[in-house]
Amino acid sequence: MKIRIKILICFIAVAFLLSVMSSTYSRYVADANGDVSLAFAKWQILINGEDITSGNVRTLNITPNILENDNVAAGKLAPSSLGYYDIEIDATNVETSFDLHLTLDNEEMADLKISSYSIDGEEPIEIEGNQIDEEFDYSEDGFGVITIRIYFEWYDIEDDEEMDDEEDNSYANEHDSITITTNLSFEQRIS
Numbered sequence: 001m002k003i004r005i006k007i008l009i010c011f012i013a014v015a016f017l018l019s020v021m022s023s024t025y026s027r028y029v030a031d032a033n034g035d036v037s038l039a040f041a042k043w044q045i046l047i048n049g050e051d052i053t054s055g056n057v058r059t060l061n062i063t064p065n066i067l068e069n070d071n072v073a074a075g076k077l078a079p080s081s082l083g084y085y086d087i088e089i090d091a092t093n094v095e096t097s098f099d100l101h102l103t104l105d106n107e108e109m110a111d112l113k114i115s116s117y118s119i120d121g122e123e124p125i126e127i128e129g130n131q132i133d134e135e136f137d138y139s140e141d142g143f144g145v146i147t148i149r150i151y152f153e154w155y156d157i158e159d160d161e162e163m164d165d166e167e168d169n170s171y172a173n174e175h176d177s178i179t180i181t182t183n184l185s186f187e188q189r190i191s
Contacts, residue, residue, distance in 0.1 A: 041095040041096045042093045042094060042095045043093075043094060043095070043096065043188065044093035044094065045089060045090070045091055045093075045094060045186055046088075046089070046090035047060055047087060047088070047089060047090075047184065048060055048062065048087065048088050049088070049090070052184075052186075062085050062086075062087065062182065063085065064083050064084065064085040064152075064180075065083055065084055065085065065086075066081055066082070066083035067081070067082045067083055067084075069081060069082075077112075077154060077178070078154065078172075079111075079154050079168060080153075080154060081153065081154045082151070082152075082153045083151070083152055083153070084149050084150060084151045084152065085149070085150055085152075085180075086147055086148070086149050086150075087102075087147070087148045087149075087150065087182070087184070088145060088146075088147050089145065089146040089147070089148065090144075090145050091136070091142075091143035091144065091145070091146060092142065092143065092144055092145065094138075094142075094143055095138065095142070096138055096188045096189065097135070097136060097137045097138040097188070097189040098135075098136050098186050098187060098188050098189055099133070099134070099135050099136070099186070099187045099189055100132070100133070100134045100135075100136065100184065100185070100186055101131070101132075101133055101184075101185040101186075101187070102131065102132040102133075102134075102148070102182065102183065102184050102185075103130060103131045103132075103182075103183045104127070104130040104131065104132075104150065104180060104181070104182055104183075105130065105180070105181040105182075105183070106130070106152075106178075106180045106181075108171070108175075108178055108179070109168075109171050109178055111154055111155050111168055112152060112153075112154050112155075112178060112180075113152060113153055113154075113155050114127055114130055114150060114151070114152050114180065115127060115151050115152060115153055116151045117132055117148055117149060117150050117151065118148070118149045118151075119134065119146065119147070119148055119149075120146060120147055121147070121149075124149075124151060127150075132148075135189070150180075150182070152180065
């Protein structure tokens with residue numbers, strides 16, 4: 001009987017130790033799940049009110065402003081005319097830095113020069129090679145609306161013309177208007 005009591009006491013002691021050990025061990029075993037939510041930076045650009053970020057190439061109508069001249073009908077282009085057109089870039093919903101590459105094509109009439117541009121009314125910058133490259137750095141204030149004004153003029157100075165008067169007249173008589181093709185490309189800047 002003594003042996004049975006010893007065995008029973010040992011059995012109870014072992015059960016008690018296992019019980020204590022299992023609760024101690026279970027404190028260190030636990031499962032947890034967590035979700036990490038990451039927000040994407042916004043990328044939506046509007047040019048003159050049209051969304052261009054859908055992936056499709058867009059053709060936009062841009063109205064030029066020809067500066068008033070006492071010798072030329074209002075809104076008409078002639079030698080010595082000056083003018084400009086605005087490109088309104090609404091980058092309110094852009095949350096990354098980006099680069100703008102703008103190319104201008106006016107090969108139809110060499111004497112009509114695309115001379116300079118300005119950003120948001122700042123001092124005009126001379127255009128070389130009919131292209132503009134600008135970097136826009138993101139700040140906490142965002143971008144808002146950026147206005148790029150492109151200036152053009154019809155050179156009519158004998159030393160500087162690429163077309164003579166006869167070629168100018170011929171072109172103007174054969175065409176009702178002239179088109180300046182303006183291609184804009186935006187690219188998010190990656191580190």
